[in-house]
Amino acid sequence: MSLLEITNLHVSTEDGTEIVRGLDLAVDTNEVHAIMGPNGSGKSTLAYALMGHPAYEITEGDVLLDGESVLELEADERAQRGLFLAFQYPHAVPGVTVASFLRSAVNAMRKARNGGEEDPIKIPEFRKQLDAAMKELEVPKEIAGRYLNDGFSGGEKKRVEILQMALLHPRIAVLDETDSGLDIDALRVVAAGVRNLVGPETGALVITHYQRILNYVKPDFVHVFVDGRIVQEGGPELAEQLEAEGYQAFGVTKEEAA
């Protein structure tokens, strides 16, 4: 059994529109999977639904982490089990610095892993981890003292998402269009973050419209996602084919593919 197993997943919005229409996917440790799809194919809905966003209803199928269904769990409990979502549009929290937010999040994780008992990280230890991760991911030092995502550029937001991922040590990281709006340097950093993370304990699912990020994050498996379903699967070569031929080759009209 894989670390993350998604079987026959159907997801609807609150008004009953079905967006994800029967998805099967398994992501194991040591694996990077890429889901590629055009705009409107349901990629972000899939990401939100995996994380437990209350606006999306799972009408059929299951999501198993370590063999256990997470469907009844709230987002915080899913995070505590090791699920992480790097947001396409991270939200701002004015007045809360990146450092203090990260410490709250790290402590929430530690509490969950300690059977619900407080086990706060010592501040010098946290500082050390934060400094190391920021250096590794080329996040400017001053970011730690700024308010979370408040007035951040697109690139800064994405780097801070990856910084959160690095400090929270998830088991399955889902990256929702983390590449959109990033320059080459930032892409390189994001890719390094994913590479550092994935290993014997961890796998990743990279959701993207463009093949570009996959030049940096080398995926082991590529899934083409159209209209709420996976229409083709393969190795890294599939991403290159997609880049060369476009989504039209997979039955998508030109407007949809834009």
Place this chain on the structure above:
Amino acid sequence: MATSETQVVAEIGNEYRYGFHDPENYVFKSKRGLTPEVVAEISDHKDEPDWMRKFRLKSLEYFRARPLPQWGGNLNEIDFENIFYYLKPTEKQATSWEDLPPDIKQTWDRLGIPEAERKFLAGVGAQYESEVVYHKLQADLEAKGVLFLDMDSGLREHEELVRSYFGTIIPQNDNKFAALNSAVWSGGSFIYVPPGVSVDMPLQAYFRINAENMGQFERTLIIVDEGAYVHYVEGCTAPIYTTDSLHSAVVEIVVKPGGRCRYTTIQNWSQNVYNLVTKRAVAYENATMEWVDGNLGSKLTMKYPAIWLMGEGAHGEVLSIAFAGDGQHQDAGGKAVHVAPNTSSVITSKSISKNGGRASYRGLLEVAKGATGSRSKVVCDALILDEESRTDTYPYIRIDENDVDVGHEATVSKIGEEQLFYLMSRGLSEAEAAALIVSGFVEPITKELPLEYAVEMNRLIQLQMEGSVG
């Protein structure tokens, strides 16, 4: 004082922590109700000079002549005849915590005051019911001529100084509750900081109501002389009773040229206390006055700390936080009156309402003719946590001068589902996520507090937030 994060989180979910009360073993307790005899009796107990006795009795007339305000919050349910106006808990003031009656000492221990004094305060006054039962100032400040006394001792020991300022900033007939305080005042602080002296650590006063139907009427006068600095902090709590208590203070502050005064309040009365307070400061040439006003408790608070900018270059700031929960109405804000040229003021108000609570910003910005080149900025932000709660803004602005720069901004926001989801996806529970958003919302004010108070404020917010979302 609980300062570590472990304690902070461990205490989440507790109810109001200060709701306990001690038995009453008092030296003197006045009859219920307000009469000239009760007022005279208070004056007798204090063995006051005749002018103060007359001041009190005249004030009582003003109080009786004035109608009850029908704006702000609902005051009609206050039963003035059911209140005890004077309660003397001990025979004499202590300068050592050990000298207090055990019940009272234990109360201060539970409130963490002796510990705070050891750690980070330059002086402490602790008022229990009507009297300041403990008072102490660091010896080096005393040697520099700093006066930090309870108001009654101030009047006894520095009568001329007190007399020349008392009731000059807030006249006895300023408003109904200032008149009430002027009639029955007891306790409070008297502070004088000599020219050029900077009191680097805060002076703190702590106000505790213990008895049911108690009225507490402390009176504070602070004089900051030229180029001097002081930071005064007050905290307030009371037991939970089913009937109401009344707290009605008057605070007068004079900041002389080049001086600076900061006055910080963390008001956490239990939800049966009417908190009706008049606070006003005057700031002369190049002086700075700052009010940091945190209102978390009480049934109804009506309080608008004011600054009169009397000298050229004077600067005033009001930072106001109001947190209104179930059954609470916080009618708070600030006033800035520009009298002299080139003065500046900033009023920042942040309110949070939840579980049917009501928070109102009420403020006044006035620029008098001749206050040319003055600048003022008023910012009110309200955060509403649910549909049952309410926020209002009443900004009064009167400008009689053309050459001024005045700005007013107001925002109302809600905690968004998307913001909560984002934080929860990082492992924070819904209550933790909401508390984090709220603490960020009030951060512009908590960052101005000394660390210990910022921690306390955030802890109080977390307590308030527990179970309030969803």
